[in-house]
Each structure stands twice: as C-alpha cells, then as structure tokens.
Amino acid sequence: MERQQQIISREGIGIYIHVPFCASKCGYCDFYSRVRQDQKAAYLDALESEIAGWASRGLRADTIFFGGGTPSLLTPTELERILRAVRAAFELLPDAEVTMEANPETVDQAYLKAAAGLGINRLSFGVQSAVDRELKALGRKHTFARAAEAVSDARAAGFSNISVDLMLGIPYQTADSLHQTLTEILALAPQHLSCYLLKIEEGTPFYRKDAGQLCASEDETADFYLTTARTLRQAGYLHYEISNFALPGYESRHNLKYWRDQPYLGFGPAAHSCLDRQRFYNPPDLQQYIAAAGHCRIQEESGAVQDASERLMLGLRLAEGIDLLEVEKMDARFDEQARGCFLKKATVFEKAGLLQINGERVSLTEEGMLVSNMLLASLLPD
Numbered sequence: 001m002e003r004q005q006q007i008i009s010r011e012g013i014g015i016y017i018h019v020p021f022c023a024s025k026c027g028y029c030d031f032y033s034r035v036r037q038d039q040k041a042a043y044l045d046a047l048e049s050e051i052a053g054w055a056s057r058g059l060r061a062d063t064i065f066f067g068g069g070t071p072s073l074l075t076p077t078e079l080e081r082i083l084r085a086v087r088a089a090f091e092l093l094p095d096a097e098v099t100m101e102a103n104p105e106t107v108d109q110a111y112l113k114a115a116a117g118l119g120i121n122r123l124s125f126g127v128q129s130a131v132d133r134e135l136k137a138l139g140r141k142h143t144f145a146r147a148a149e150a151v152s153d154a155r156a157a158g159f160s161n162i163s164v165d166l167m168l169g170i171p172y173q174t175a176d177s178l179h180q181t182l183t184e185i186l187a188l189a190p191q192h193l194s195c196y197l198l199k200i201e202e203g204t205p206f207y208r209k210d211a212g213q214l215c216a217s218e219d220e221t222a223d224f225y226l227t228t229a230r231t232l233r234q235a236g237y238l239h240y241e242i243s244n245f246a247l248p249g250y251e252s253r254h255n256l257k258y259w260r261d262q263p264y265l266g267f268g269p270a271a272h273s274c275l276d277r278q279r280f281y282n283p284p285d286l287q288q289y290i291a292a293a294g295h296c297r298i299q300e301e302s303g304a305v306q307d308a309s310e311r312l313m314l315g316l317r318l319a320e321g322i323d324l325l326e327v328e329k330m331d332a333r334f335d336e337q338a339r340g341c342f343l344k345k346a347t348v349f350e351k352a353g354l355l356q357i358n359g360e361r362v363s364l365t366e367e368g369m370l371v372s373n374m375l376l377a378s379l380l381p382d
Contacts, residue, residue, distance in 0.1 A: 008283075012061045012091075013061050013263045014063040015264065015267070017082060017086075018032070018067055019067070019069040019071040020033045021033060021034060021070060021073050021074075022070045023103075026139040031069065032269060037073065039287075040074075040223050041365065044081060044267075046292070047082065047085070048085045049293040049295070051085040051267055052088070053089075054265065060091040061086070062095070063096060064092075064254075066079075067101050070101070070102075072100065072107050072111070076115060077136055083119060098120045098121050099120070099252070101126065102126070102150070103140075104127075104147040105146055109157055112156075113344060115157070122162075122163065123164065124163040124164075125151060125162065125163070125164050126152075129170065130185060131173075131177045131181060132144055135179065137171035137172055138171070140349045141334075146271070153165070156257050159189050163191065163192035165230070166181065168228060171215050178224050178228070182228065186232075192244070192247070192250050194230050195229075195243055195246070197225060197375070232245045241259065241319065259315065266282070267294070269288075269289040271287050278300075280297045281300065282294075282298070309381050313369075313376055315351070316362070319364075322361065324342065327339075343362075353368075357377070
C-alpha cells in the first residue's frame with residue numbers, strides 16, 4: 001500500500017472510462033459492448049454519478065483513457081460532460097495524457113478538432129490492416145483509405161500523439177500482405193503502434209464460424225510477429241511491451257500503469273480498478289450499471305493484490321523486465337530461496353534465447369515474448 005500511496009501523491013492515478021457502445025460488433029471481439037445506443041443518456045447519468053462518488057478522496061490523476069466499445073461514438077458534448085465530471089472529482093495534472101480510442105469511420109476533422117479542444121491529446125485508431133480484403137473479413141466498416149484519411153484529419157486537428165492498432169494472423173493475411181500493411185502504416189508515421197495476435201475467443205462469431213480455418217498457422221503467425229517487431233525496430237520504434245511499440249517518449253503512460261503496479265480507477269460497465277492494493281470491477285451489464293446509478297462495484301475474491309506471481313506476470317510483459325529484489329520486498333513469501341529457484345529455472349530459458357538475466361533483473365527477448373504464456377507458466381511460483 002505504501003508504494004501505491006507514494007505513486008498517487010507523486011504522479012496521480014490512471015482513470016479508465018469504458019464506453020459500451022459500438023456501431024456493429026466485429027466477429028473476433030469479446031470486449032463488452034452493445035450495438036443499441038438508446039440507453040446512452042442513462043449511461044451518462046450513471047457514469048457521472050459513479051465518478052462523483054470519488055470526489056471526497058482528494059485523488060490526483062495524470063492519465064485518462066476512453067476505451068470501449070467505440071468512444072468516438074460519443075458526441076463532443078457528451079465527451080465534455082464526462083471530462084467535466086472527472087475534473088470535478090479529481091485533480092487532473094497539467095501534463096495529463098488523455099487518450100481516446102476511435103474507429104476511422106466515426107470521425108472527421110471537425111469532430112477531431114472538437115475533441116482536441118476538450119483536452120484529448122492522444123488518439124488510438126483501430127486500423128487493424130492496410131488490406132481491404134482483410135478488413136472486410138474482420139468485419140471492420142472502414143477501408144484503409146478511410147483510415148489513412150482519419151490519421152491525416154487528426155494531424156490537421158492538432159494531434160501529435162497518434163497510435164494505430166494492427167492485428168496479426170488474421171484471415172487471408174500472408175507475408176506479402178503483412179509487408180504491404182507495415183509499409184502503408186509506417187508511411188502514416190504514427191507515434192505508437194499496438195500489434196496484437198488474433199485470438200479467437202469462445203462465444204464470438206469467429207469461434208462459432210470457425211474462422212480460424214482462414215487464418216495463418218501458428219508458425220506463420222509467429223513469423224508475422226517477429227517480422228513486425230524487426231520492421232518496426234528498424235524504423236526507430238521501441239518494442240517496450242509484448243504487443244506495443246513506440247517512438248522514444250511516446251509509450252502509453254496509461255497502459256504502463258497496469259504493467260508497473262501503479263493505481264488506476266475504471267468507470268463504466270465492465271471497467272476494472274486497482275487502488276490501495278485492492279482490485280474491484282463493475283459487472284459487464286449496462287442495465288445493472290444504470291439501475292445502480294453506477295454504484296455496483298464488486299470486490300475481486302482475491303482481495304489484496306500484488307503477490308509475487310502477479311508482479312512477475314505483469315512486469316515480464318515489459319522489455320525493461322522485472323527486478324527480483326523489488327518483488328521480494330513486495331511479497332515476503334518470495335524470499336531468497338524462492339528467488340534462487342526462479343533464477344535457476346530462468347537460466348534454462350536464457351540458454352534457449354528466450355530470456356535475459358542481468359544480475360537480479362530478468363526480461364524476455366522478442367522470441368520469449370512470442371511464447372510468454374508458456375514461459376510464465378513455467379516460471380511463476382505455485
């Protein structure tokens with residue numbers, strides 16, 4: 001708790017706003033959202049109430065992240081209302097990073113100028129591919145030409161911190177089409193890229209339709225990942241987290257809070273929080289959220305958080321890795337004996353080129369990032 005309190009007082013917490021509305025559902029998506037938007041007004045009332053409930057805590061914030069769903073379906077007036085509620089409940093630091101996720105087909109230059117005028121200073125565009133056939137297979141509504149235009153509109157609106165989402169291993173993707181995507185995306189010169197491997201989740205339309213038959217094999221997808229990492233690194237991007245790349249100084253400050261054990265609050269249905277070493281969340285149910293006026297948080301069964309396993313799991317996602325001595329200070333159960341056992345197992349993977357060990361600091365190589373789930377299952381304490 002002491003470490004989190006120091007972070008709060010020095011830097012501020014992160015604030016996540018979940019916007020549970022989409023114009024349509026993509027076949028691969030398992031995030032909580034609804035296509036119907038008739039309850040948007042009631043959602044905003046509940047959201048404002050939930051945020052206001054924290055006004056008496058005197059907390060500072062240095063990042064805000066609008067995620068979803070499709071936050072860019074909110075009007076500038078609705079975005080202003082939410083930001084006004086946040087500023088009334090929290091002390092927003094002057095250099096705060098304020099990010100909004102956006103789909104290219106939902107914005108134009110006028111909308112983006114209005115967003116910038118509200119203090120939103122970072123955009124994250126869901127582009128996914130530069131090949132229209134692949135976009136159509138994913139169920140995306142935009143063409144790549146429209147995505148490129150949206151990035152251009154954002155720059156004209158004054159944005160200088162733009163992130164682009166890409167997906168790897170998607171239907172019809174080949175080595176040649178990936179090369180096309182990377183070439184076209186780099187021509188847009190985004191400051192940040194998030195590159196995710198497609199995972200077909202149970203319950204999604206892709207799972208029911210067995211869309212995996214149209215996707216690359218696991219070996220091909222692994223090659224796509226390593227090719228992407230190499231190409232972006234050569235273009236000057238830092239591979240700072242398993243799925244994330246940034247020009248120096250443009251790492252996502254909000255998302256780094258998750259991986260560095262820093263506090264954040266989530267608002268809206270399905271939003272998760274971590275504060276005072278406790279994890280809690282809102283149920284993924286808009287009706288329940290509205291009925292409770294936003295006050296329906298559930299404490300996670302585990303109660304207090306950040307044991308050694310969780311800290312290692314989060315920290316090893318980052319290229320900077322994890323300091324084992326810091327883990328030992330945080331969790332007394334991760335003592336000298338446990339640390340020695342961890343290092344002994346890690347040495348095996350270091351010889352295989354999957355890990356790097358530098359004294360008490362352990363980090364994954366790019367090859368290790370590709371198989372991080374396997375490595376973590378082998379390394380984490382029981």
